[in-house]
Amino acid sequence: MGVLLLDTSVASFLLPHREPRPEFTLYEPQLSGNTLALSFQSVGELWKLAEKNTWSKLRRHALDAFIRRFLIMP
Numbered sequence: 001m002g003v004l005l006l007d008t009s010v011a012s013f014l015l016p017h018r019e020p021r022p023e024f025t026l027y028e029p030q031l032s033g034n035t036l037a038l039s040f041q042s043v044g045e046l047w048k049l050a051e052k053n054t055w056s057k058l059r060r061h062a063l064d065a066f067i068r069r070f071l072i073m074p
Helices: 006-014 025-033 040-052 057-067
Strands: 001-005 037-038 071-073
Touching: 001 006, 001 025, 006 037, 006 040, 037 040, 040 057, 040 071
Parallel strands: 001 037, 037 071
Antiparallel strands: none
């Protein structure tokens, strides 16, 4: 087990309220048993996605909770 740094696109496969993506199955085996991390850049890109798509307050709250599940790398 170790720390696994996800890029934004892989992290987005895990977003709540999102349709399952077939590409996720390519990454799923590597994610299990590791501490998942995001870079500060990926966090910004996820928030930009929410802003661009005018997510509701409830969905933004879910995004905040989602991001808090990860180790954030400066």
